[in-house]
Amino acid sequence: MSSNTCQSAYCNQGWSEVLTHMSPYGYANFGIAFGLGLSVVGAAWGIWLTGSSLVGAAVKAPRIRSKNLISVIFCEATAIYGVIMAIILANKVKKPEEALSTLSEDWDWAGYYYAGYGMFSSGLSVGLTNIASGVSVGIAGSSCAIGDAQDASLFVKILIVEIFASALGIFGIIVGIIQSNSCTFPVTAI
Amino acid sequence: MATPAPKSTPGNMANFNILHGFPEALVRGMRSSFLADADYHHLTQCETLDDVRLNLSETDYGDALADMNTLIPTGLQKAAVEKLVVEFQYLRTQAVEPLSTFLDFITYEYMIENVMLLLKGTLSGRDINELIAQCHPLGMFKESTMRSIPTFESSPRGYQDLYQTVLVDTPVGPYFSLFLQESAGRGEVSNVLEEVEIEIIKSSLIKYWIEDFGTFVDSLGGATAEIMGDLLKVRADTNAINITLNSFGTPLNEPAMRASDRKRLYPALGHLYPAGTSMLGDVSDEDELGRVLDLFPQYSSIWNVHAAGGSDGKSIDDAFYERDVMQLELAFEGQMHYGAFYAYVKLKEQEIRNLVWISECILQQQKEEIHKFVPVFSFNAPWRAGSKKQGR
Known part of the structure; x- marks a missing residue:
């Protein structure tokens, strides 16, 4: 192992170094991308789960x-959760007051990394819960269309199931907002 | 066996609708076209066939019967079957693989029946045009194929020629070739009546079809394999029981033929296979058949209907129909599987049988017999909760 270790100053010493060398701005923006994209x-x-059954029935x-x-519309709401979260997160990404190639030694490094990781995770929380919620609403919606075609009294009952499926996405967005609340990018050195 | 395994599966809950959402919703929408309890009630109250037509004109059959001046049971059956075929072909045009192969499988059964109808008809010297008019429209071949089937003589040599020149290109060709291979293997069986021979061919072809269909459905996997597999298993068992029951009093029941021929006709599929079918192979009369079926709770109750000698006017066929309708209705309870397509065709067939029965009873003034049919999706069915007949 030691013989293979690169001795140059420019070498990565392991995954921890790779990850910490990725810019927190990058993390934050990927968080936004995943949050919106997965939603x-x-x-x-x-x-499409609902739509194909709907036209057939x-x-x-x-x-x-x-x-x-x-x-x-319930499915569409899932995408809107992603958009809301993306807007909240995008407003939290602030560029430094002075554009420098390197940040000074007394820069708020802890807050800087905290903001990057926090926003990345918050985006993932929202994105992954919204995939689950969207598929869940879609399956319930597909059954709803087929059930409604046979018996109109079923519509309201299955709609309640859909509302609960839709609530899964709301859990994600609530936690996502709490996660990102204390994430603020430092703009100047302390 | 004959049909290659599907290249893709129907998918699960999350992706079934990509390819099959529309046709599935279509067939489930068509479920609303079944005659309701109220419709049956009105139909059974009719005094003349004109009343029947008037009542049917308000149902889904209205358009199909619109240009019919006088309603006769055979005309009603023809129009209803044609309506079913139009609906089925509409579904077939909307389907993509592997659903399209699945739907084709449903039609193979009718193709086999048509081939056998033509062969049997020519044996009794009937006119070819008349026979073709009787064929089920779901199992039609090309006109030229249909016309050339009855030209072959009914002997092992003739069947060989029939397969090689006509049936080899049709979807049922592989089943026929399997039958020929097997009958070549068992050697020349002498003094079998031609009519028994035809029944043996038919049962063999249907057996190969069920087995092939079963393998195909198994390879589809998921809910389709579960629900459709069960429907086919029950179908295979029904065939095995009926073959045994119908063989009593025919050469097929002779001890030598029991082992060599009758046993071969039992499908290698179903709840009875293999323990039950091997026992059925040795059965020589109804009492022994009853003893074998006693071991299988799902069939002993059906057998008891037969053993009771039709005290409440029910035959074993009625008992099977009733059980089939219950099973097929269950296929509509789940979503995102193919079983509903098969169930739709079979339930419509039951409905057509009901309509023909009701109109025949009215025509022949047999009003006391008119309630002997099995309504489809009836709220009064014995297996439905809240029914008065519950706990039967």
């Missing part, structure tokens, strides 16, 4: 077609 994946997944029972758009 949209979840919403899109739910919409509407052939024999055309009355369901506008009512069941509510299921599609």
Whole structure:
């Protein structure tokens, strides 16, 4: 092992060094990207699950077609959670007052890294919960359309199931906001 | 066996709808076209066939019967079957692999029946045009294929020629070739009546079809394998029991043929296979059959209907139909599997049987017999909760 270790000053000494050398600004922006992107994946997944069943079931029972758009809107809400989170996070990324190639020694390094990791994790929290929520709403919505076509009294009942599935995404966004609350990028040296 | 394994699976809850969401929702939407309890109630109250037509014009059958001046049971059946075929073909055009292969599998059964109908018809010297008109439209081949089937003589040599020149290109060709291989292996069986021979061919082809379908459904996996696999198992068992029951009093029940021929006709699939079918192979009369079925709780109750001698006017076929309807209705309870497509076709067939029965009873003034049918998706069904007949 030791014989293979690179002795140059420019070498990485392990994963911890690789990770700490990635810019916290990069972490923060990836957090935004994952939060928004995964939420949209979840919403899109739910919409086609619901949509394909909706058009099929509407052939024999055309009355369901506008009512069941509510299921599609529930899926769409998942994407909106991602957008809200992305806007909150994007407002927290602040560039330093002086543009320097290196940061000074008395820069608030702890707060700097804390903000980067915090925003990355908060974006992932929102994104992953929203995928689960979107797929869940989509499956319930697909069954809702098929059930409603047979028996109109089922619609409201399955809608409640969908609301609970949709609530999964809200859990994610609540925790995401709390996680990112204390993340503030330092703009000047202490 | 004959059909290669599917290249893709139907998918699970999260991705089934990518390819099959639309056709599945279509077939589930079509579930609303089944006649309801109220419709059956009105139909059974009818005095004449014109009343029947009037009642049906308000149901999903309205368009199919619109240009029919006088309603007769056979005409009603033809129109209803044609309606089912149009719906099925619509579903088939919307389907992509592997659902399209699955739907084709449903039609193979009718193809086998048509081939056998043509062969049997020519044996009794009937007109080819008349026979073709009787064929089930779901199992049609090309016109030229249909016309050339009855030209072959009914002997092992003739079947060989029939396979090589006509059936080799059709989807049921592989089953026929399997049958030929097997009958070549068992050698020349003498003094079998031609009509028994035809029944043996038919049962063998259906057996190969069920086994092939079963393998295909198994390779699809997931909820499809679970639900459709069970439907096919029950189907295979029903066939095995019926083959045994129908063989009593025919050469097939002779001790020599029991082992060599009848045993071969039992599908290698189902709840009875292998322990039950091997016992069925030695059965020589109804009492022994009853003793074997006693070991299988799901069939002993059906057998008891038969053993009771139809005291409440029910035959074993009615008992099987009733059980089938219950099973097929269950296929509609789950989502994101293919079983619903098979169940739809089979339940529609049951509904057509009901309509024909009701109209025949009215035509022949047999009103006391009119309630002997098995309604589909009925709230009064004995297996439904809240029904008055519960705990039967």
